[in-house]
Amino acid sequence: MTESFLYLTRLGIDTHQEPVVYMREDCHVCRSEGFDAQGRVEICSGKNSIIATLDIVKGDLLSHQKAGLSEAAWRLLGAAEGDKATFRHAPPVESMAYVRGKLYGKPFTEEGARHIIRDIDAGRYSDIQLSAYVTACAANNLNIEETIHITRAMVEAGQRFDWGDGRIVVDKHCVGGLPGNRTTPIVVAIAAANGLTMPKTSSRAITSPAGTADTMETLTRVSLSFKKMRAVVEQEGACLAWGGSVSLSPTDDIIIRVERALDLDSEGQMVASVISKKVAAGSTHVLIDIPVGPTAKVRSAELAERLANALRDTGEALGLRIKTIISDGSQPVGRGVGPALEAYDLLKVLQNQADAPADLRDRALAVTAAVLEMGGACEAREGLALAKKTLESGKAWEKFQAICNAQGGLREPPVARFTHVITSERTGIVALMNNRVISRLASLAGAPNAQSAGLTMHVRLGDTVESGQPLMTLHAEAAGELEYALDFYAAHPEAIHIEEEVV
Structure with a gap:
């Protein structure tokens, strides 16, 4: 009787975060198991197992005795060249019933949201199934109860910081839609220079040319472990890390990848993304900037107020104090649009260079003022003066350098050819x-x-x-x-x- 295993080989194919396995259509495992292209396959090797999407290979790319793995599958399985692996059909994803129900108008329950997020976190959803989930949540299709259910489930799926001493932990977020609006590193540097704790985690871009994590990655290391992030914050009072590397609300980055491919944003999912990461980071007080403009993500004052209410209600349900501000979203902020170009802008502001973009500087100071007042670093209406003093004295630049050095060193952003x-x-x-x-x-x-x-x-x-x-x-x-x-x-x-x- 033919043994139902294959030897694993690394094909070096980048499928981003989706694990993919490759088999010859005429190999004995593919034939005996009745596998079809794009089917979901459970791979077991030693003590490890993953679920991957199957791609069928015709021709001689693979031998009959080998199964190839994409980079994502190789990493998740922890495989070594030549390892033996067995394969079987992945069990049905039962939580897809909740997604189908939502597509037909049935709201997510707390139990349903928890099952969906757990299955996404466990890698049980294919990209096609993730697309169905993202579509079900799109077009403002989540009510506040559903948003709270999803947010809580996203927090439960990952690690969570507890800073332990009852101190105020501040954070800020911008809902996006403005090219070049890279205020966060400036805000973090000024806040930390004034003694506030600000463990800032950020996402990579969804539909924009850069997220804060993308921009900061041109300057320093942003993929920090949970332990490393804690050490940086304990040392410097703040960090500027990519949220996906520390498993804070880990399903968020999986969902973001599909949202980006579909060019879809869900208001409820966006609220869940923002609030879940703030809760997981151990934040207590969060300022959220909502730019409004004819071509921004939020296009009217009415929509901004609805989003602000959803953010406040969801945050409060999970124990956060949320403050929102409505800002001008009529045009890009700063001069650069793109990771390195935005990095050069924020460096000019932090270094108080004469040609620093004034709009980026003013916007960052206004946001920082509110954060300083929320965090108790100054009295009400004194935040702007303190923010300006900290920036102009060079203390913010000193703190920014210290944070980057703690994360792995400060480097020069690249220049395009x-x-x-x-x-x-x-x-x-x-x-x-x-x-x-x-x-x-x-x-x-x-x-x-x-x-x-x-x-x-x-x-x-x-x-x-x-x-x-x-x-x-x-x-x-x-x-x-x-x-x-x-x-x-x-x-x-x-x-x-x-x-x-x-x-």
Whole structure:
């Protein structure tokens, strides 16, 4: 009788976070088990097991005795070249019943949310099933009770910091939608320089050209272990880490990956993402910035107020004190859009350089002022003066360097090989900036995966420009990506709308 095992081999194929196994269609395991392409397969090797998506191989890429693993599968299984493994059909994902129910209008229960999040965390959902979950949550389809259920389940699925001494632990978050809005590192540096505890974890980009974790990764190490993050915070009072590396609400980064691929954001899932990470980080007081603008993620004051209520209600249900502020979301913040370009902006602000983007500086100071007051570092209405003093004295820059050095060292962000200046085709006034088109343009140039890619803004709303004057500069690491972005701009020239002046 033929033994039902195969030898494992590493194929070096990057499937991002989805584990994939590859088998010949005519190998004895594939035939005896009746496996089909895109089926879910449980792989057991030694004491470890994972569930992976099956891709069928035709031809001689693999021998009959071998199964190939993607990089994600190899890492999760902890495999070594030549290990023996057995394979069987993965058991049905029972929690998909709750997802199907939601698609047909049945609200998530607390039990349903817990089962779904547990199965996602255990790797039982394929990308197709994750897409169904993301779709079920989209279009503001979650009520506040469902959002609270999902948030609590996401917290339970990961590790959680307990700072133990009853101290105030502050945090901040921006709901996004504004290219270049990289205030967080500045806020963290000023807050920590004033003695506040701020264990800041951030996500990578979902639909934007950069998240705070992407930008900080051009400057220092952000993939910190749970133990390392605690050590950095205990030493410096703060950190700037990627949330996915410390298993704080770990299902969030799995869901974000699919949201990014689908270009979908769910208001309820976004609230669950934000609040679950703050609870897991051990925060007690959280400031949330909600930019509002015609092309921002939140487009009206009414929608902003609804989101603010959802954030406050969910936070309070899980023991957080939440304060929200509504800010201007009409145009990009700073000059750079993309990880390295945004890093150069925030460095200029922290170093008090004369050419630092004033809008990024002012926005960061306003947010920091509220954080300082929430955290008890100063009296009410004294936060702005304290924030300015800390920044201008150089103490914020000193603290930022100390945090980066504690995380692994401070380095210089990369510079792109290719650039192209986009100029105005008419004389007039900058009347509109389309944040979504600008973000898309930077993404097509390669951001955030290509760290130095993106664009630099040269104008702001209300500026008078001449025909031929630079509007923005594209940055790319590859000539093909630069051309791709330029083709997109040719089809979307109203990324920056210029109106003729009325005499």
